[in-house]
Amino acid sequence: MVEELIHNMSEPLLKMFLLAVGAFVLAMILTPIYTFFAYKYKFWKVQKTVTLDGKKLEVFSKLHEKKISRHVPTMAGLVFVIAISVITLAFNWERPQTWLPLAALIMGAGIGLIDDIMNLRSHGGVAGLRAPVKFALITLGGLVLGWFFYSKLGFSSTHIPFVGEWDMGVWIIPMFAFVVVATGNAVNITDGLDGLAGGLATFAFGIFGVIALLQGNFGIAAFCFTILGALLAYLWFNIFPARFFMGDVGSFALGSSLAVVAMLTGTLFLLPIIGLIFVVDTGSVIIQQLSKKLRNGKKIWLTSPIHHHFEAVGWPEAKVTMRFWLLGAVAGVVGLILALAGGNIR
Numbered sequence: 001m002v003e004e005l006i007h008n009m010s011e012p013l014l015k016m017f018l019l020a021v022g023a024f025v026l027a028m029i030l031t032p033i034y035t036f037f038a039y040k041y042k043f044w045k046v047q048k049t050v051t052l053d054g055k056k057l058e059v060f061s062k063l064h065e066k067k068i069s070r071h072v073p074t075m076a077g078l079v080f081v082i083a084i085s086v087i088t089l090a091f092n093w094e095r096p097q098t099w100l101p102l103a104a105l106i107m108g109a110g111i112g113l114i115d116d117i118m119n120l121r122s123h124g125g126v127a128g129l130r131a132p133v134k135f136a137l138i139t140l141g142g143l144v145l146g147w148f149f150y151s152k153l154g155f156s157s158t159h160i161p162f163v164g165e166w167d168m169g170v171w172i173i174p175m176f177a178f179v180v181v182a183t184g185n186a187v188n189i190t191d192g193l194d195g196l197a198g199g200l201a202t203f204a205f206g207i208f209g210v211i212a213l214l215q216g217n218f219g220i221a222a223f224c225f226t227i228l229g230a231l232l233a234y235l236w237f238n239i240f241p242a243r244f245f246m247g248d249v250g251s252f253a254l255g256s257s258l259a260v261v262a263m264l265t266g267t268l269f270l271l272p273i274i275g276l277i278f279v280v281d282t283g284s285v286i287i288q289q290l291s292k293k294l295r296n297g298k299k300i301w302l303t304s305p306i307h308h309h310f311e312a313v314g315w316p317e318a319k320v321t322m323r324f325w326l327l328g329a330v331a332g333v334v335g336l337i338l339a340l341a342g343g344n345i346r
Helices: 002-040 058-063 067-068 078-091 095-120 131-150 169-190 196-215 218-238 247-264 268-274 277-296 306-312 315-340
Strands: 155-161 164-167
Touching: 002 078, 002 196, 067 277, 078 095, 078 218, 078 247, 095 131, 095 169, 095 218, 095 247, 131 164, 131 169, 131 247, 155 169, 155 268, 169 196, 169 247, 169 268, 169 277, 196 218, 196 247, 196 268, 196 277, 196 315, 218 247, 247 268, 268 277, 268 315, 277 306, 306 315
Parallel strands: none
Antiparallel strands: 155 164
């Protein structure tokens, strides 16, 4: 039985490997082109100088004053978005399985690109799209994708580990949109240290790729491994000290497509585990805001998201990133074990 399983997977595995390598090579080729234009036209990221409640970001500004002064270009997410899109459209042999996650990738990238362009033209303060506008655009995109998921692909349920299928009917559409919005914002929030979001996304897509492979969803698995290959090329230049940042064009693209992959594989309830650090980082921001509102401005963390808190207490940036990577990798393995034991893979 094991030999038969290996035999049946050998050809798809080879194809997936080639797609991952292709995405890596294409991203490496595109990187010097992006770098040339990024430095020529000064794609310097304008850091926010105020919090959500209008107060100055004193702790954050102090922690990253050297990074701000050395001018690190943003929007490098365009490199892996283009590489993933080209490889998927040209070579993924299970194309019908990739339309929805690819659409999510491009949708998230489009919204993020608008935000990044506005950031480049701003002078601090909010530095980009205002949160309500960004939220509305992603929600609208999530609803459209959710409608396609329900009406065209025929999905109306998701799997609860150790329980079984939960049929939500048409309510799967708002649930789908919520997952896209939540995951997109979570990856965006986590993208605050060199290599942090890129590394965590690499682990997450790798785990979902394995889950999809074991489910027999070879097209989805290939899509995940294509992203993994492109992200490895990005991380080569983004690890500390970063040559460039992915920007919102990259973080929203990754978050949106990650959410769709989770929905397509029926692993919605495993997504918060596999993407645990994204959840923790986002939760730390929510808790910080609630604390300031309910406790007369008192904060729980020195600054949020929590990865900046650890910087503020003295951890070097690279140490925070590496330790969060380790936690993310462990969480991913736990998620994979739960998928195997909880009935997500049959």
